[in-house]
Amino acid sequence: MEPVMAVAIGMLYAAAIFLMLRRSIVKLVIGLMLLSNAANLLIFTSAGMIRGAPPLIPEGLPAPPGAVADPLPQAVVLTAIVIAFGVLAFAVVLIRRAYEIVKADDLDKMKETDT
């Protein structure tokens, strides 16, 4: 499965970077979302992908009976998902505010520090 995921993640990265290079500020934000998702998948995939073995321990046992998926990347990605959402919320409100003040969604018109 990993080769397929590798290609998919590469495409996500390409789409994200392409969007971030646009001048439209809305596209920049969408690019940012794609980028954070792609990075999450990158971490998740690089630990290896195992089917049907979640890192859970059944009642009554001290440890999982067999091999389970690596829980550490999952924990890291979980944190990353939540933080990415926080950043996104902030960015979205920020560009909305910037648009109200600058009256432009063209990043090239936002290159001065004075409004």
Add this chain to the structure above:
Amino acid sequence: MIQFAVLSGFVLAAFAPLFHQWFGGRASFVLAVFPALLALWFLGQVPAVMQGEVLYLQLDWVPSLGMSLSFMIDGLALLFALLITVIGTFVLIYAGGYLKGHRDLVRFHVVMLAFMVSMLGLVLADGLITLFVFWELTSITSYLLIGFSHADIEARKSARQGLFVTFGGGLALMAGLVLLGTASGSWSLAEITAGGVDLREHDLYLPMLLCLLLAAFTKSAQFPFHFWLPNAMAAPTPVSAYLHSATMVKAGIYLLARLQPSLGGTEAWIGILSVVGAFTMFTGAFLAIRHTNIKKMLAYSTVMALGTLTMLLGIGTEGALITFVTFLLAHSLYKGALFMVAGILDHETGTKDITAMGGLRPLMPVTAIIAVIAALSLAGAPPLFGFIAKELMFEAVLEAQTFGLLILLLAFVSAFLTIAVAAIIALRPFFGERRATPRVAHEAPLSMLLGPACLAALSLLLGVVPVLAGMGVLTAAASAVMGEPVTVSLSLWHGINIPLVMSIVTLGLGYALFRRWDRVRAHLARLNPVVARGPEAGYEAIMHWVTVVSDWQTRILQNGYMRNYILVMVVVLIALIGNSLLLRHPLEIVFEFDVRFHEVIVVAMMVLGALFAAISRSRLSAVVSVGIMGFSIALTFILFSAPDLGITQLLVETLTVILLVLVLFRLPRFASLSTPLERVRDILVAGSLGVLVTLLILTAWGIDQFIPISEYMIENSVPLAHGRNIVNVILVDYRSLDTLGEIFVLALAAIGVIAMLKLRAPIKSAKPSAPEKESGHG
């Protein structure tokens, strides 16, 4: 523990404002008790050090880094420490009168005390790194004191100049000390001067020497770095008297003297030091008589003295080193007194221009006496201590082997120029025709007379009874510089010999020059264009080009175009990943193809969603595509054993879509702003990164360098943390601080969002008016 006593000065500096509340205008006198007590302690050490003992006070600071707060008190350190504390006491008392009622007197005390402690630390420190720290502290405090009158643009400019020059030297010092530490294998000055490794034969000797000399020359205003010192006269006079004549500028000299036993005596040392010193001596003396500003004259004569000291270290014979310590002491005494006299004149008459003063003796009799005594010592007239120092100096110069004739000539010329300067300073303001000054002069208050009077009296006393100085700390100091015991026996009368003849001739010539000073100055004005092209012009040119280049590169790098920044970052990333992935390692791709049909469908939806979002021309379809991608990712997580991730992703994705719909639709429609060419370029860049990431994953997947640490977490999840969902246990237990940080980030983002949505009234009303803009940029 004397270390703590000395360092407590920093605490005292911090609490100096409190003293102003308690004692008001008398705070200066109360604070002067601190250096006075330290001076007494150091005086108490004189007998022991006289016996040739070296007091070594061990105190570790950061032992793992080899940093110590150990103090080494030998003759040299003791001489400096005494000068710093004694003159510091007088200067603080003097400042109480000079800056009486000044609104920034508090700031003055804070910085002045901090400087005093830094300077003491510098001369007492045993560790090389500690020495460096204190060295830089003196540069910073000096900067703050030169720029004391911060409303004055000249003061700010001079302060910055002093800072740049001395910090430039500080960098060289760092390098030099590291080389010294590496070459000698020890970070303690005591061990290095005790010998062991012969540093003169070491491969690193020359680079080490050059770095350390650069540091010393910038700090001690040697040619061609002498220009910052006269400009530093923008500082209040107590500062000039203390930092820029008696103490800080001698830090470089101290460093050289400290290293003389370990590094001195080689051809490079003798050649560089004697020539640079002699040339600095001449430059200082020559430039001094061009000026009419009394502080500038004194500053240039300080440059002259610093040059003399460097030259004496260069000559390096036993006689020269005895002269070195004698001259050092003599100079600190008379120059401190003269600067304070200059401050009195400035304070009482309202001008610094010496040609505007005259006939002040009946009005200020005490100041006049002090000025004459101190100036006689500067001129080197008997029976003052300066005379002894000058006689010895001529003797030492006559002994010089390398460049002997050149040095002799420069010393001779400098001596009679200095005598003229001394005569001008002592005689012009006080004798001759009475001149009207901007302020009607009065005798200075006692607080301002005490310091210069004591220093002048010391000059006289040591001149008449030189055995006091010789018996005192000078023998120990000369031994420390020499690296072996020497005896200093000073006397006024050496019999009729060449130095005496030279003294008499220079006194005559100097007096003649004094009589014709006004005419000579007019002639010297013709040299102005030459002087204007001196090293200071070089400094200005460097600063100019630094500004031009940084302006240019800021325009290039900080161009304000977001996409350019991202483009640069991505291209650099491609270059770095590509370099290590494709060029430095053979590409090993593990390719195991184990795929189920439904998984491919999910992944395909994910990719299509992303790609469609990238090319979509409408906001709605872009948001929908992103949503599809997000839900496909959630499915992927669930399919591959990560139910927690799947749940979180689902929740977040739902929220995201709602957020985008709510907010983004108040924004304008997608605009197509780029040209086709730009799009092609962006596709190429984005595509290359995508390909590289794919290759990276395929390569990284086959590499197992470390055993995963999660084994521990899986095994201990139930026994230690009592949790059955291992991912949850990691989040709230093993790595709970990460989660705390995450909560913090979310809270910050939430606060930011609320601030941007709610706090809008002030910004809407604030039409930026001109003065507001000004303050905003300041």
